[in-house]
Amino acid sequence: MSSLQSLDLKRRSATTTPPPSVRETTEIAKLIDVSKCIGCKACQVACSEWNDLRDTVGTFGGAYDNPTDLSAESWTVMRFSEVEEQDGRLEWLIRKDGCMHCADPGCLKACPAPGAIVQYSNGIVDFVEEHCIGCGSCITGCPFNIPRLSEKDNKAYKCTLCSDRVGVGLEPACVKTCPTGAITFGSKDDMKEHAAGRIVDLKSRGYQNAGLYDPQGVGGTHVMYVLKHVDKPAIYHGLPADPHISPLVSLWKGAFKPIALATMGITVLAGLLHYLKVGPKAPPLDDDAPRSSHNPPA
Amino acid sequence: MDMDRRHFFRACAGGLGASSLGLLGFSPQPVLAEARSFKLARTTETRNTCPYCSVGCGVLMYSLGDGAKNAHAEIIHIEGDPDHPVNRGTLCPKGAGLLGFVHSANRLKYPEYRAPGTNTWKRISWHDAIDKVAQLMKADRDANFVARTADGKTVNRWLTTGFLAASAAPNEAGYLTNKVARSLGMLVLDNQARI
Numbered sequence: 001m002s003s004l005q006s007l008d009l010k011r012r013s014a015t016t017t018p019p020p021s022v023r024e025t026t027e028i029a030k031l032i033d034v035s036k037c038i039g040c041k042a043c044q045v046a047c048s049e050w051n052d053l054r055d056t057v058g059t060f061g062g063a064y065d066n067p068t069d070l071s072a073e074s075w076t077v078m079r080f081s082e083v084e085e086q087d088g089r090l091e092w093l094i095r096k097d098g099c100m101h102c103a104d105p106g107c108l109k110a111c112p113a114p115g116a117i118v119q120y121s122n123g124i125v126d127f128v129e130e131h132c133i134g135c136g137s138c139i140t141g142c143p144f145n146i147p148r149l150s151e152k153d154n155k156a157y158k159c160t161l162c163s164d165r166v167g168v169g170l171e172p173a174c175v176k177t178c179p180t181g182a183i184t185f186g187s188k189d190d191m192k193e194h195a196a197g198r199i200v201d202l203k204s205r206g207y208q209n210a211g212l213y214d215p216q217g218v219g220g221t222h223v224m225y226v227l228k229h230v231d232k233p234a235i236y237h238g239l240p241a242d243p244h245i246s247p248l249v250s251l252w253k254g255a256f257k258p259i260a261l262a263t264m265g266i267t268v269l270a271g272l273l274h275y276l277k278v279g280p281k282a283p284p285l286d287d288d289a290p291r292s293s294h295n296p297p298a
Numbered sequence: 299m300d301m302d303r304r305h306f307f308r309a310c311a312g313g314l315g316a317s318s319l320g321l322l323g324f325s326p327q328p329v330l331a332e333a334r335s336f337k338l339a340r341t342t343e344t345r346n347t348c349p350y351c352s353v354g355c356g357v358l359m360y361s362l363g364d365g366a367k368n369a370h371a372e373i374i375h376i377e378g379d380p381d382h383p384v385n386r387g388t389l390c391p392k393g394a395g396l397l398g399f400v401h402s403a404n405r406l407k408y409p410e411y412r413a414p415g416t417n418t419w420k421r422i423s424w425h426d427a428i429d430k431v432a433q434l435m436k437a438d439r440d441a442n443f444v445a446r447t448a449d450g451k452t453v454n455r456w457l458t459t460g461f462l463a464a465s466a467a468p469n470e471a472g473y474l475t476n477k478v479a480r481s482l483g484m485l486v487l488d489n490q491a492r493i
Contacts, residue, residue: 006336007333042389042391046394049375049376050375120333126333164337167333176377176378176380177377177388177393179385
């Protein structure tokens, strides 16, 4: 299969056979330093440009958020939050929202279509729209509410972390364009080290609660944030403090799935045994009309 | 559902055949999916300068085709030039959206002239446009050139016309702009690139 692939697969939705996993590729990550972001939206434009997406012009929502939400044609949006600090100062928090590329992706676990969601060995979680059946389970499964169904083709779309660029050794389009250097890209280890330096700097500037957002509830993410207030991520437009895959997803796709399959198997087996022991259902004795009279000859 | 013995055998044989083909690998869909192929693989890369502001960021324009005689080039992607010392690959939202600027239906592609008292623009050639600008400049300079001030100081200045140059000018073009404008006595001279 490797001849088909520019990136190695690690996981594949609704598939039990393991993908080839001998080669060890470098785990990559995108680091978004929220304290350096000026909300210019160059990343949004670069994303649309690279991925050939042209969203329709929306309506003004009363804030700088434009477009006001993610969509099948807007895979990343800036979220603007006005937060009042304890001393009465106003803090304007800007967060680039988009797929977090979880190590333990809820969308992939929830997806019932084989191969519609894949995780590459470098950590990127990608949607393969050709296999998508448009059920929307990925939206339910996502702890960050990222995927969106398209009204055009009823398929789910989200950030690919520019898997086509990363596959040939380039950085994602948003990373390249960022004028302030708020978005950086590299191996996950390097990004953690880079973040540690930024956190030391932010702490020296009085942000004692500065830290790295790499939530372990989803196994860590391949898009990480440096937050000035990592103790309360919810102030950054509702970033979850401890994201987890919904227990319903784990139940339906985890414990319930083998039980359901076993029930189906047992039903078929019981039917077969019943047939062998009792035989086919006998027609009623009074039904002597010829059946073929209803069917014209083929 | 009406089904006779013959139909039943046909359905069984068809199902067996289809599932066997699937098992043998003749599936209608490829089993594994490939990441979207890299869209710039054999495009032509051309360097340029962003036309918007005075920062003058370097951009890379990617066009279809390899320059062959029968292939029509078309710009399909623009991104920052990592080797440019000004922006080192980055671009602001306007620069990142230059592709829309290039393909805009409203883009000005040739000189147009609107005569005084009319409300329509007429397409003219570059030669006509340059001639017209030169004639107007000469007329204005002849009328308003100041060789000496009232108290007899020699100034040789021309203050009623200004000169505005583009941001894409490198140092050399900026030097020439200065030479041309100042040799005419022009003092109102500016450029987005702050020459």
